[in-house]
Amino acid sequence: MQLLYTGWCAFWFITLYLILFPLQFICLQRESWKPAAHKINAIWGRLFFAVAGIPIHVDYRFRIDPKAVYVFCANHFSYMDIAVMGVIVDNYFAFIGKSETKRIPLLGYMFAKLHVQVDRAQAKSRAYSLTKSIRTLAGGRSIMIYPEGGIKPQEEGTPQLHPFKDGAFIMAIQQQVPIVPITLLSNYKILPDKSPVRLHRHALRAVVHEPIATTGMTQDDIERLKEATYKVISNELKSERAKE
Structure with a gap:
């Protein structure tokens, strides 16, 4: 049954994207239309989770301003994490993601046009x-x-939370933009990072935490900001696991 469910989800994941891609392709041709392409991704995600029968439960500890600028920082235990962000965050954002993603047909084209690519093996x-x-x-x-x-x-x-790298905190301080920690509680249960690939039907649960202000911070405050963000996410994960 798990294999059948995985196949069902994979079919709709691909089919829904193929249906929406022509409109998204048009929206990706002009910079001013790209927010609409981003919205199409959110629609794709909502349709997919509905068809997959995965309920979405998000605890919003503050009201996200869709017109404000933030650096959203989340734990990363599953490839499902990427698909859920457009569903739980109503804000025009760019992912920082692996350059290998651009090799995926159609999806890679969208990623290259809409998001920021990085090859972590290359310093440049x-x-x-x-x-x-x-x-x-x-x-x-x-x-x-x-x-x-x-x-x-x-x-x-x-899964355990690993130490954070500096990049998110460097950019947030330089631009004096608040950090918004996000704890993804159950994605690793829906799509574990192991072989063979299998999807499991669990509720999608996440917490969007209060923002951490960076106003007045300098690059000397990177470690303090990083530790504060890590602590928020780590404590939420520990609290969740204590209930299990």
Whole structure:
């Protein structure tokens, strides 16, 4: 049954994107139309989770201003994390993601046009992506980043939060933009990062935390800001696991 459910979800994941892609392709041709392309991704996500029978439960600890600029920082335990962000965050943002994504047919084209790519093995690419992210924030668009730097190898059992990298906090302080921690509580249960790939039907649960202001901070405050963000997400994960 798990294999059938995975096949059902994969079919609709691809089919829904193919249906929406022509409209999205048009919206990606002009910079002023790209927010509409971003909205199409959110529609795709909502339709997919509805068809997959996955309920969405988000605890909003503050009201996100869709016109404000933030750096959203979330834990990253599952590839499902990418699909859910447009569903739970009503804000025009750019992902910071792996350059390999652009190789995926159609989806890769959208990613290259709409988001910021980084090859983590190349120092020049990391520097370029940071510069581009700072320009993105300066232009009035938020950034969505997984500060662990990708999905890390996990031991059997519940995934653990890994140390954060500096990039998100450098850009937030430089642009004096608030950090918004996001804790993704159940995505690793829906799509575990292991072989063979199998989807499991669990409720999608997340917490959008109060923003951490960066006003008045300097680059000397990077570690303090990083630790504060890490603590918020880590404490939420610990609290959740204590209930299990």
